[in-house]
Amino acid sequence: MRSSLSRIALAIVTAAGVSVSACDATAPAAPGSAPATESAAPATQPGVQLSALAPANVAKSRPAAPFDLTGNWFIDTTESADAWRFGPPYPKLTPAAQVHFDASQKAAREGKVYRDDIGQCWPAGLPLIMTRYWPMAMVQIPTAIYMVSGFMNSLRIVYLDGRPHTELDIIVRTFNGESIGHWEGDALVVDTIGFRGDHHWMDQGGASIPAGEQLHIVERIRLINGGKQLEIEYTMTDPEHWEGEWKSMKRFNRVDDEDIQEVSCLPDLNEHLQSTTSKAQVR
């Protein structure tokens, strides 16, 4: 649960370095030329998925990306301070979800907070991690987009190198899931599955709808307003918890005067934030 900022930072630095290399290597390699590095060797082994950071993968010939998301992004709250929420409106809930939603509404009426797992240091997970009130740093290279939230340094990787999703019987379920992206015209379409189905919620306080293992999120991402804004159209399904598609549109503003920092939910954090251990907390 604790962040590993050093590893994340290394990944970003490495990614940025590889990105430059990739830009320099846009021309196809001359026939018969030697591999760029020894790390290209595994590419010849069948069944081996090259790392998104492997130079041989980054340098593969592929269409140029329509846009580059590299930057820091912060949820746009022009229209509402509640823009971080993905509802209302909410889809028709299943009984399994309705019981939690009703309990959270009851708690809210009583001035209490129902099962605030994020407040207890569980990861926010997708989709809420995208709209926390801390910027999200993104670094894009030809094979992937590395996202690190300023909130608990939560790591999300969107693979762009054409790999398929991991088979569900071996996938390691996580709160941000496994994201595979591809380009469609002026949009990046990201498909995410493989979520943890416990301590994972679609809202935080007052509208507690669980996110289950069947959660499937498709994001249609566009860069708009001359690159100043990111627009993401969310289409989310989870037949265990709601019927049909749950849709939501979010906008994010580019932040050029702030970097994310090391942020961890340390053991002594909540000891000094009495509200997290208050009688207002309903577990």
Add this chain to the structure above:
Amino acid sequence: MGKVLLGCVVLMLAGMVPLLAHHSPAAFDRTKEVTLKGTVKEFRWQNPHTWIEVNVPDDKGNVVLWGVELTSPTYLIRAGWKSNSIKPGDKVTVIVNPVRTGEPAGIFQKLILADGRELTERPARLGNANAK
């Protein structure tokens, strides 16, 4: 806590407060202000939240330890704070929105130093790309 609770003011701010904490903000009563006059026990300058613990004497001669939650240093710096703006032993007045349960905890609104200087939070960046 007669002296502790110097005033509860209806602010009509409910629903206007963004999610600045790592936890749900619903535990706090944003319609009330509590003014605390006391002595700083600890001031922790760290992510994701800065916090202040203040020993506040009540009208029965007891000292009540209040926990006050603030936003991250990134945004406090932009409001003029430094890591040494306050230190243990400082006499301060702190205005908070309290938790709804009556427990001695709240989310920060304003701090008044012994010399009368005031420190507030500025909100995390809100609004559109041109907002600063």
